[in-house]
Structures are given as structure tokens and as C-alpha cells.
Amino acid sequence: MFRRPTILGGVVLLLQFGVLMADSTRAEGADRLRVMTFNIWVGGESGGQPLTQTAKVIEAARADVVGVQESHGEERNGKKNDAARAIAEQLGWHYFDQGDDDCGIISRYKIVDHTPKKWGAAVELPSGRRVWVFNAHFMHTPYQPYQLLRIPYNDAPFITTEAEAIDEAKKARAEQVAEMLKEINSVRREGTPIFVTGDFNEPSSLDWTEAVAKAGKCPLAVRWPTTAAILDAGFVDAYRVARPFLLSSPGYTWTPTTAVDDPHDRHDRIDFVLVGGSGAKVVAAEVVGEAKEWADVVVAPFPSDHRGVVAAFEVE
Numbered sequence: 001m002f003r004r005p006t007i008l009g010g011v012v013l014l015l016q017f018g019v020l021m022a023d024s025t026r027a028e029g030a031d032r033l034r035v036m037t038f039n040i041w042v043g044g045e046s047g048g049q050p051l052t053q054t055a056k057v058i059e060a061a062r063a064d065v066v067g068v069q070e071s072h073g074e075e076r077n078g079k080k081n082d083a084a085r086a087i088a089e090q091l092g093w094h095y096f097d098q099g100d101d102d103c104g105i106i107s108r109y110k111i112v113d114h115t116p117k118k119w120g121a122a123v124e125l126p127s128g129r130r131v132w133v134f135n136a137h138f139m140h141t142p143y144q145p146y147q148l149l150r151i152p153y154n155d156a157p158f159i160t161t162e163a164e165a166i167d168e169a170k171k172a173r174a175e176q177v178a179e180m181l182k183e184i185n186s187v188r189r190e191g192t193p194i195f196v197t198g199d200f201n202e203p204s205s206l207d208w209t210e211a212v213a214k215a216g217k218c219p220l221a222v223r224w225p226t227t228a229a230i231l232d233a234g235f236v237d238a239y240r241v242a243r244p245f246l247l248s249s250p251g252y253t254w255t256p257t258t259a260v261d262d263p264h265d266r267h268d269r270i271d272f273v274l275v276g277g278s279g280a281k282v283v284a285a286e287v288v289g290e291a292k293e294w295a296d297v298v299v300a301p302f303p304s305d306h307r308g309v310v311a312a313f314e315v316e
Helices: 007-020 051-060 083-091 144-149 162-190 210-214 225-232 238-242
Strands: 031-039 065-069 072-076 079-082 094-097 103-107 111-114 120-124 130-137 193-199 271-277 280-289 308-315
Touching: 031 051, 031 130, 031 193, 031 271, 031 280, 051 083, 065 083, 065 130, 065 193, 072 083, 079 083, 083 094, 083 103, 094 111, 103 120, 103 130, 120 162, 130 162, 144 162, 162 193, 162 225, 162 271, 193 308, 225 271, 238 271, 238 280, 238 308, 271 280, 271 308
Parallel strands: 031 065, 130 193
Antiparallel strands: 031 308, 065 103, 072 079, 094 103, 111 120, 120 130, 193 271, 280 308
């Protein structure tokens, strides 16, 4: 259903990011690591599926490390069910509670350290190498695509320009982004790969381009500031490295719960796996969801209102 992209657009993106693409030959002694981001929808409860179905999604993705958002369920009797911990136990994995009832990191490999404010955790691979995984769930409201498309949501004002969209996004999320980047900077001296997973509640700065707007796939070009800030800090977007063609690979993660042409919604790529630091190459990236039309890895019934993203890396 998407118009074929121009060859030039793909080549530009490949040239921009190709330095981090692994070739077909695996480097001797390199580790392979599959990193996933997954918003499990209020502790895996809101989709009406048992928590084992959320674990099944992670197994189907063949993930090694998962940044989980909405990791806890609804509050009952003064407590919230810690679904990320329960999933880790089901899988026989390790778990790091990020401490805000909303995010956690689960890993088949040992978690050996964390940053002071718990934005990130260090994972020890079987080879003994360490990598850092940072996981975020940024502010969900106001949601600028809805503001631009005049879709009512939490009484947010409607907007019309790129400048307004960027300003609203910064007011919603810039403080969180800066706090996470400060902790990322504190571990850069280790010279290890640094992964960022998350539900950013904002599209990618790489996706809403003039060409995409001209094709009618977004209302206007916007260099969204949350991903832009992280990319400007030396990270790359694994999905766009592996899937550079914007129109044929939109990679929508929001949302499997409505039709793509629903006038009361806007489908977008708002869940990410990014990589920075040194020593990691992107091998592949896939969307994990409910149907072949929108996902590379399919699990049905699908338990969340977000599709997941899993990216494969070679760690030297």
C-alpha cells in the first residue's frame, strides 16, 4: 500500500548509517546480541491476555535483552503487580527494576551494574564483555501527532507548524531526555556499546521528512526533538539503519489496536532501539506484532497496544 521510495532516498540513508551495518561475515570472536523494546500495556493486563502471552512475544522475537515499558499493572490494594519481574521469572532471566513502577530491564544474561538514577543497567555477555542498556518511557501527553491532526487527547491544544510541534515535544520530554543523556555520558568512558530502548511517545526525527509528507504519509516534515537529541549525541536508530526505505518500511509500532486509516488515530514509529558507544554493529531489525502486514515477527493474539522492535547486533 506504500509508494515505492526513490533509490536516491535509500542510498542517502545507507550512506549515512552504513558504517554501522555488519557485513555478511561475522567478526571472529564477536558476540551476537538481540535487543528489544516492548511496551507491554499496563503490566500486560490491558490486552486481556495472560502474562504468558507477553512472554511468548519476547520468545518469538528471540530477544536477549528487553527494555520493558509499562512494566507494572494497575494498582490494587495499594500495590501494582510487577509484570516485568514475573516475565523474567517465567523465562528464567535476570531482572532490573528501574524504580518508577513503569520501566524495567530483563535479560537472559547477568545484570551486573546500574547508573545512579537507574536509567541504565550493565549486562555481562557470555564472553565477559559488558554492554550498557538504557530504557525509557517518555511523557505520553501532549502527543504532537494528535495535536497536528486535531485529534482530541487530554485537552491538548491543536497546533499547525513544525516549530509548534517541536516546542510542544520539548516541553513534554526534553527534561527527561537530558536526564537520561547525563547518565549515558557518565558511562561513555568505558568504551563499550550503549543501547537505548524505549517508548518515546514521539515519532522519529528520521521519518517525518519532506518526501514522506509529499507522499501523503505524514501531515508535514518535522525533525522531532527527542530522537534528534539522542542521534546528535552519537547514537543511530537500528531500525532505520537496517530498513532505510521510509515509505516501504514505515515500521509502525503505534498501534495494532486501530486501523491504519482510522481518522481518530495516527499510526507511527514511536518505539526504538538505538545504539551508540563503540563496538556494536547493526545486523538486522524487525517489528514484532499481530499480523504480517505490519510485522516481521507475528504473534497472535497480540497482547499489547504497541508493537515491539527487536534489533540484532554484532558486539566486537
